[in-house]
Amino acid sequence: MERATLKDIAAKAKVSITAVSRALNGYDDIGEETRNRIIEIARELNYQPNFAARSLVTQRSGVMGLFVLGRVKGEGFSHPFSGQIITGILDELTSRGYDLMVFSATRPPGEGEPSYLDLCRRRSVEGAFFMGLRLDDPWLPLLKSSPFPIAVLDMALMGRNTHSIGIDNVAGAYDAVRHLADLGHTRIGFINGYGEAMVSHERLQGYKAALLDRSLDYDPSLVALGDFTSEGAERALRELVQRSSDITAVFCASDLMATGAMKAASDMGLAVPRDLSIVGFDDIDLASVTSPPLTTVSQPRYELGETAGRVLADACSRLQPPSRVLLKATLVVRGTTCPPLQKR
Amino acid sequence: MERATLKDIAAKAKVSITAVSRALNGYDDIGEETRNRIIEIARELNYQPNFAARSLVTQRSGVMGLFVLGRVKGEGFSHPFSGQIITGILDELTSRGYDLMVFSATRPPGEGEPSYLDLCRRRSVEGAFFMGLRLDDPWLPLLKSSPFPIAVLDMALMGRNTHSIGIDNVAGAYDAVRHLADLGHTRIGFINGYGEAMVSHERLQGYKAALLDRSLDYDPSLVALGDFTSEGAERALRELVQRSSDITAVFCASDLMATGAMKAASDMGLAVPRDLSIVGFDDIDLASVTSPPLTTVSQPRYELGETAGRVLADACSRLQPPSRVLLKATLVVRGTTCPPLQKR
DNA sequence: CTGTTAGCGCCTTCAA
DNA sequence: TTGAAGGCGCTAACAG
Numbered sequence: 001m002e003r004a005t006l007k008d009i010a011a012k013a014k015v016s017i018t019a020v021s022r023a024l025n026g027y028d029d030i031g032e033e034t035r036n037r038i039i040e041i042a043r044e045l046n047y048q049p050n051f052a053a054r055s056l057v058t059q060r061s062g063v064m065g066l067f068v069l070g071r072v073k074g075e076g077f078s079h080p081f082s083g084q085i086i087t088g089i090l091d092e093l094t095s096r097g098y099d100l101m102v103f104s105a106t107r108p109p110g111e112g113e114p115s116y117l118d119l120c121r122r123r124s125v126e127g128a129f130f131m132g133l134r135l136d137d138p139w140l141p142l143l144k145s146s147p148f149p150i151a152v153l154d155m156a157l158m159g160r161n162t163h164s165i166g167i168d169n170v171a172g173a174y175d176a177v178r179h180l181a182d183l184g185h186t187r188i189g190f191i192n193g194y195g196e197a198m199v200s201h202e203r204l205q206g207y208k209a210a211l212l213d214r215s216l217d218y219d220p221s222l223v224a225l226g227d228f229t230s231e232g233a234e235r236a237l238r239e240l241v242q243r244s245s246d247i248t249a250v251f252c253a254s255d256l257m258a259t260g261a262m263k264a265a266s267d268m269g270l271a272v273p274r275d276l277s278i279v280g281f282d283d284i285d286l287a288s289v290t291s292p293p294l295t296t297v298s299q300p301r302y303e304l305g306e307t308a309g310r311v312l313a314d315a316c317s318r319l320q321p322p323s324r325v326l327l328k329a330t331l332v333v334r335g336t337t338c339p340p341l342q343k344r
Numbered sequence: 345m346e347r348a349t350l351k352d353i354a355a356k357a358k359v360s361i362t363a364v365s366r367a368l369n370g371y372d373d374i375g376e377e378t379r380n381r382i383i384e385i386a387r388e389l390n391y392q393p394n395f396a397a398r399s400l401v402t403q404r405s406g407v408m409g410l411f412v413l414g415r416v417k418g419e420g421f422s423h424p425f426s427g428q429i430i431t432g433i434l435d436e437l438t439s440r441g442y443d444l445m446v447f448s449a450t451r452p453p454g455e456g457e458p459s460y461l462d463l464c465r466r467r468s469v470e471g472a473f474f475m476g477l478r479l480d481d482p483w484l485p486l487l488k489s490s491p492f493p494i495a496v497l498d499m500a501l502m503g504r505n506t507h508s509i510g511i512d513n514v515a516g517a518y519d520a521v522r523h524l525a526d527l528g529h530t531r532i533g534f535i536n537g538y539g540e541a542m543v544s545h546e547r548l549q550g551y552k553a554a555l556l557d558r559s560l561d562y563d564p565s566l567v568a569l570g571d572f573t574s575e576g577a578e579r580a581l582r583e584l585v586q587r588s589s590d591i592t593a594v595f596c597a598s599d600l601m602a603t604g605a606m607k608a609a610s611d612m613g614l615a616v617p618r619d620l621s622i623v624g625f626d627d628i629d630l631a632s633v634t635s636p637p638l639t640t641v642s643q644p645r646y647e648l649g650e651t652a653g654r655v656l657a658d659a660c661s662r663l664q665p666p667s668r669v670l671l672k673a674t675l676v677v678r679g680t681t682c683p684p685l686q687k688r
Numbered sequence: 689c690t691g692t693t694a695g696c697g698c699c700t701t702c703a704a
Numbered sequence: 705t706t707g708a709a710g711g712c713g714c715t716a717a718c719a720g
Binding site for chain 1: 347390393394395397399410426435438443446448458462465467606607610630633634635
Binding site: 015016017018019022029030031034053055056057058059 | 705706707708711712713714
């Protein structure tokens with residue numbers, strides 16, 4: 001059985017195509033009885049509207065685009081968060097009648113290649129989400145002047161049609177470091193990701209703010225880069241301990257790096273948290289099953305997606321000025337932090 | 345600037361719309377010189393074809409659907425694999441000129457709700473992927489008689505248009521258990537997921553096969569259910585050890601459960617692997633950062649997605665008979681397995 | 689080689 | 705309350 005169209009229904013109901021269209025779209029300028037008959041037949045034929053045809057005339061596709069970017073092929077999606085964020089986006093969009101189209105965007109920066117926006121235009125996307133966008137992305141300038149609304153996650157982007165949704169990295173890092181300071185730590189290390197990432201910048205800011213707030217000096221030699229990998233963090237921790245043997249706590253800019261730090265600590269004969277307190281960032285699944293379980297900063301991932309969905313859908317239905325939303329991250333104290341030895 | 349159409353280009357090039365269409369689609373029945381002029385103008389205007397309009401006439405949307413199902417809201421996407429699998433799918437599809445539309449499918453089993461297939465038809469999807477499909481899904485019978493090609497991951501589904509892509513769970517579990525047996529273990533426990541999951545069934549099969557192959561008795565009291573959670577596995581391990589104090593090794597049907605087992609073992613004063621060898625399944629990121637790092641069975645996740653993409657795209661372009669592809673999982677020996685105490 | 693015609697499935701005037 | 709006509713942007717015959 002071929003797919004039923006308005007025409008088929010019209011024929012069977014002995015009315016015009018127009019009448020069917022009106023009945024099915026809930027207009028009230030149609031006879032009670034005819035409408036019911038039409039609806040009944042539509043159900044019989046298992047009619048589903050052809051969205052492509054509809055969007056052609058209404059100029060609204062009901063589709064949002066999603067770009068999951070990454071430095072290397074496949075990095076973006078593999079990120080442990082993207083799943084929950086996407087779920088949040090999807091749920092919110094679905095409840096508003098939108099569908100979601102995912103685009104691959106690890107293509108080479110070839111010249112003839114269509115830009116992100118071009119990909120969207122082909123598919124008549126009404127708005128688009130960007131995850132993992134980086135400051136050095138070649139298409140960044142283009143996005144700023146996008147003709148349709150854009151929601152950027154985890155990064156602030158200024159443009160006339162752009163909306164940024166992120167978590168408050170500064171406050172999150174601040175809470176983590178203050179927690180350590182309040183436990184009595186005075187030599188607190190920081191293993192950051194890599195410089196080009198916006199989040200690295202912001203978390204460093206929070207780190208500094210907490211130190212300042214607790215009257216501790218900011219010592220650059222207590223900061224190292226772990227490249228957001230477990231191995232990188234292992235190296236970084238060794239370096240930190242070598243440089244400052246009086247270090248008693250480390251804040252890591254990601255949970256994955258925190259696990260690396262835990263491993264390195266154990267290899268160096270340092271007991272966690274007895275000899276070294278560790279705080280992570282992200283609260284990935286892994287965090288609660290390490291031993292001891294990791295104290296970390298938890299991101300509201302699902303809500304992040306949900307919020308992004310709401311913001312973008314709003315921006316698409318009625319004109320909205322550019323916005324920036326920050327969600328709060330919360331410290332989850334588990335087993336990798338305790339007062340330093342000398343304070344006990 | 346509004347979006348340019350063929351009409352705009354035609355006007356500017358002083359040719360018919362048809363000529364433009366032909367030039368841009370690479371037909372050769374068009375003058376060399378006119379073609380170049382048209383292409384040049386298209387570039388100037390930054391023309392992007394309207395796929396909706398095109399698909400209306402060609403009857404080919406160039407879109408595949410993806411359903412990520414889960415028991416609870418958002419479960420599917422959060423699964424640590426889905427990311428890499430989706431990346432594989434996306435890369436393969438993109439290279440073949442397809443786009444991917446993701447559908448939310450945690451809707452209540454309400455009656456008036458459109459089925460998975462209905463959602464696809466609305467969007468003129470040419471084929472669809474299903475991840476996390478369960479045997480008790482109410483739409484399962486419908487899928488078997490789908491009018492368009494369907495690729496089911498991690499589950500075998502028989503239907504005239506269905507293709508199953510999965511990993512060889514039986515062989516993977518077999519390898520894991522044989523590895524333990526070859527180390528000298530004779531009392532090997534098995535912490536499985538839950539009964540309704542197809543994978544649980546298959547991994548149990550592999551477990552039994554390996555025992556048989558090494559002339560070890562299958563003892564049901566050595567098998568427990570961990571519900572695929574870390575906590576569930578903790579309980580399960582306690583139970584197993586309580587029931588059989590001579591147990592020296594445990595195979596877990598997932599890495600997450602393996603971490604739970606490791607935790608429980610450590611709580612009970614059992615050193616891993618000295619007193620208890622543990623093998624997981626999945627090779628999630630976490631597996632390589634536990635201490636000791638987890639011996640586990642690695643799934644080729646990216647290739648799984650890639651293969652699914654290839655199979656479905658093939659099925660869409662030319663008629664293909666239903667197929668079933670099994671990818672090989674490989675044992676990765678790390679630090680949680682060693683010969684049992686009495687053998688040393 | 690190029691243009692004309694027709695129509696994909698749907699919605700939206702405008703008349704009746 | 706209903707129907708006829710037109711067109712969204714594009715491709716696929718068929719003529720010239």
